Amino acid sequence: MTLTVNGATRSVEASPETPLIYILRNDFELNGPKFGCGLGECGACAVLVDGRSVRSCAMATSTAEGREIVTLEGLATSAAPHPVQRAFIEMQAAQCGYCLNGMIIATAALLRRNPAPDEATIRQALARHLCRCGTHVEILAAVRRAAELMQPEHSGGSA
Numbered sequence: 519m520t521l522t523v524n525g526a527t528r529s530v531e532a533s534p535e536t537p538l539i540y541i542l543r544n545d546f547e548l549n550g551p552k553f554g555c556g557l558g559e560c561g562a563c564a565v566l567v568d569g570r571s572v573r574s575c576a577m578a579t580s581t582a583e584g585r586e587i588v589t590l591e592g593l594a595t596s597a598a599p600h601p602v603q604r605a606f607i608e609m610q611a612a613q614c615g616y617c618l619n620g621m622i623i624a625t626a627a628l629l630r631r632n633p634a635p636d637e638a639t640i641r642q643a644l645a646r647h648l649c650r651c652g653t654h655v656e657i658l659a660a661v662r663r664a665a666e667l668m669q670p671e672h673s674g675g676s677a
């Protein structure tokens with residue numbers, strides 16, 4: 519199968535129904551997506567597929583062929599973080615960090631389709647992302663801050 523991941527075309531030999539997360543982590547060594555429940559329930563494994571947040575544990579790799587996959591590694595660089603990543607750092611929205619891949623991917627997808635979401639929309643976008651540390655207040659603050667940073671008056675604010 520041939521996949522487009524973080525702007526690069528990559529090939530892999532695998533059964534078509536292999537969950538995408540295994541290809542990303544084991545074959546392509548992209549460890550941003552985390553394996554949590556493996557059942558599409560927790561959100562830790564989220565990646566962007568054609569700009570939408572998708573649970574890579576629940577997507578057959580063959581389904582991702584011909585589509586644009588972006589993992590956490592593809593959002594930005596450590597030298598120039600994505601505004602969502604900057605906001606999560608600024609608001610100290612990490613404790614153990616395991617859920618953050620999914621939280622950041624879901625936030626990037628949300629702000630791409632709705633640059634100024636209200637509180638209910640933010641909560642709905644993150645509702646199916648589990649955080650067992652209880653960092654929800656900081657995470658919600660980070661999403662609001664990310665929306666601010668992505669407004670046109672802020673430099674580097676494109677998705």
Ligand code: FES
Pocket residue numbers: 552553554555556557558559560561562563564573574575576
């Ligand atoms: Fe994919 Fe939990 S590991 S949703």
